[in-house]
Amino acid sequence: MNNxxxxxxxxxxxxxxxMARLMLEKPGLEIVAAxxxxxxxxxxxxxxxxxxxxxLGVIVTDQPETVLDKANVDIxxxxxxSWTARQMPDLRKIITAGINVISIAEEMADAEAQNPExxxxxxxxxxxxxxxxxxxxxxxxxxLDYLVIVLTGGCHRVxxxxxxRVNDLSPYGPxxxxxxxxxxxxxxxxxxxxxxxxxxxxxxxxxIHMISEALGLGVDRIEETREPIISQVYRExxxxxxxxxxxxxxxxxxxxxxxxxxxxxxxxxxQIHPHLENQATGDYIHIFGEPEVHMAINPEIxxxxxxxxxxxxxIPHVVAASPGLKRxxxxxxxxxxxxxxxxxxxx
Ligand code: NAD
Numbered sequence: 336m337n338n339x340x341x342x343x344x345x346x347x348x349x350x351x352x353x354m355a356r357l358m359l360e361k362p363g364l365e366i367v368a369a370x371x372x373x374x375x376x377x378x379x380x381x382x383x384x385x386x387x388x389x390x391l392g393v394i395v396t397d398q399p400e401t402v403l404d405k406a407n408v409d410i411x412x413x414x415x416x417s418w419t420a421r422q423m424p425d426l427r428k429i430i431t432a433g434i435n436v437i438s439i440a441e442e443m444a445d446a447e448a449q450n451p452e453x454x455x456x457x458x459x460x461x462x463x464x465x466x467x468x469x470x471x472x473x474x475x476x477x478x479l480d481y482l483v484i485v486l487t488g489g490c491h492r493v494x495x496x497x498x499x500r501v502n503d504l505s506p507y508g509p510x511x512x513x514x515x516x517x518x519x520x521x522x523x524x525x526x527x528x529x530x531x532x533x534x535x536x537x538x539x540x541x542x543i544h545m546i547s548e549a550l551g552l553g554v555d556r557i558e559e560t561r562e563p564i565i566s567q568v569y570r571e572x573x574x575x576x577x578x579x580x581x582x583x584x585x586x587x588x589x590x591x592x593x594x595x596x597x598x599x600x601x602x603x604x605x606q607i608h609p610h611l612e613n614q615a616t617g618d619y620i621h622i623f624g625e626p627e628v629h630m631a632i633n634p635e636i637x638x639x640x641x642x643x644x645x646x647x648x649x650i651p652h653v654v655a656a657s658p659g660l661k662r663x664x665x666x667x668x669x670x671x672x673x674x675x676x677x678x679x680x681x682x
Contacts (some may be wrong), residue, residue, distance in 0.1 A: 344381075345413040351415075366381065369381045369384070380393065420453060431460065448543075469661045470541075473642040479498050479601050490624050494623050501618075503616050514535075521582060524582045528561045536603045540559075554593055557591050559590075566583035577607065584607060586605075587603045
C-alpha cells in the first residue's frame with residue numbers, strides 16, 4: 336500500500352501491546368518505534384515484548400527524545416495513564432516534535448470537560464506545530480458518548496437521554512480491582528470513595544460534556560454517585576476473591592442537569608462475573624423526544640478489544656485531519672481498517 340503510516344507505540348501494557356499487535360495485521364500501518372519505561376521491556380525487541388514469535392527490528396526505549404523524529408514518525412498512539420495532567424509532559428514532547436497523537440487517557444476523550452486550561456494549551460500547541468491530537472477509547476470515546484450522539488442524528492428534538500453499560504470486570508488486573516473497590520467490605524468501599532482511592536469509572540464528565548456540546552443540551556452541572564454492588568454469592572478472579580456480603584463492583588452513575596432538569600443520565604455498573612447473579616452484560620441507549628430511539632447491544636461491546644480497535648482505526652483520520660485538539664465528534668466516523676479505501680478517506 337502506498338503512503339504507509341508510520342506509528343510510534345507509547346506504552347506497551349494491556350492496551351498498548353494490543354494496539355501494536357493489531358497494527359502488525361494492517362498493511363497500511365508500520366510500527367517504527369516503541370516507548371515504555373518498564374525496565375523489563377527497555378532494550379528488548381518489540382516482537383519479543385509482544386510475544387509474536389519474531390523480531391520486528393524495533394527496540395523498546397525509555398528515552399522518547401531519541402525516537403520522536405517527524406521525519407520518521409507520522410503518529411504516536413499513547414496508552415499510559417487515565418489523566419490528562421499526568422500525560423501532559425509526554426504530550427508536550429510529542430506535539431512539539433511535530434507529530435500527531437492519539438491518547439486513550441479517559442480524560443483526553445474530551446479534555447475540556449475537566450481540564451479546560453490544559454485543553455487550550457494542547458489545542459494551541461497542536462495548531463502551532465501543525466499536528467492533530469485525538470482522545471478516544473471504548474468508554475469514554477465511543478459507547479456512552481459517540482454512539483449516543485450518532486443515534487440522535489435523526490431526531491427532531493431530544494428531551495432526555497439515558498444510557499447504560501453493564502459490563503464484566505473479570506478480565507482486568509489488580510489496579511482496576513482496587514480502583515473499583517472489588518473485594519472490599521461495603522464500609523471500606525464507602526471510605527475509599529470518600530478518600531478518592533475508589534474512583535469507579537473515569538469518564539462521565541467527559542461523556543456528558545461531549546453529548547451536551549454536540550446536541551446543544553446546555554448541561555451546566557454534573558453529579559456522580561458510586562454505590563457498592565454487594566455480592567450474594569462467592570466470586571473470584573485470578574486477582575481477587577469476593578465472599579457473599581462483600582463488594583463485587585461499583586455501580587457508578589453520572590447525571591447532567593440543565594438548571595434543575597435532568598437531561599443526561601449515564602449508568603455504568605461494573606463488577607466481576609455478573610452472570611453468577613444472572614446479570615447479563617450489555618450496552619443500552621434510550622433517547623427520549625421525537626422520535627424516541629432505543630438501542631440494546633448484548634453482550635457489551637468488548638471493552639479492551641474495542642479500545643484497541645478504535646485507536647488503530649482512527650489513525651488514518653488523525654493523520655489526515657486539520658491541526659488542533661479533537662474529540663471523536665470532530666472527525667469522520669470510525670470504521671474498521673479493512674482495505675485500501677479505509678486509509679484514503681480525508682477530512
Ligand atoms: P497498563 O497499566 O497495562 O499499561 C500501561 C503501560 O504504560 C505500562 O507498560 C507502563 O510501563 C507504561 N507507562 C506508564 N507511564 C509511562 C510513561 N510516562 N512513559 C512510558 N511508559 C509508561 O494499562 P492499560 O490497560 O494498557 O491502559 C492504559 C491506560 O488507558 C489506563 O489508564 C486505562 O485506564 C486507560 N484506558 C482507557 C480506555 C478508554 O476507554 N478511554 C480504555 C482502556 C484503557
